[in-house]
């Protein structure tokens with residue numbers, strides 16, 4: 001059975017692999033798309049220029065491969081803080097003055113949040129929803 005940490009790791013591996021395959025230069029928003037060198041010749045996508053579409057290019061450029069890789073690295077650090085040896089996240093039980101530990105049957109909110117963006121992909125379990 002796949003744990004939530006294994007699921008997150010596999011998705012981050014995929015994100016990293018995809019971003020690494022296309023990282024060359026920073027992407028920029030141009031008049032008619034997103035370019036990886038600021039020219040129309042090397043547009044990574046074409047976007048019709050209109051009032052409805054102008055934020056699309058800006059959004060795509062803002063989430064270029066270097067940002068995707070930085071995002072993966074940050075999420076890996078967060079994941080490591082929650083899965084390393086000696087770490088256990090404490091949960092407060094509402095109404096009681098006791099503490100309990102999150103575990104695989106009840107993953108901590110940080111792991112649930114890391115997995116949530118991948119909820120539409122195979123392998124995600126509904127019981128992980130934040």
Ligand SMILES: [Zn+2]
Pocket residue numbers: 081082088089102108109110111
């Ligand atoms: Zn945790």
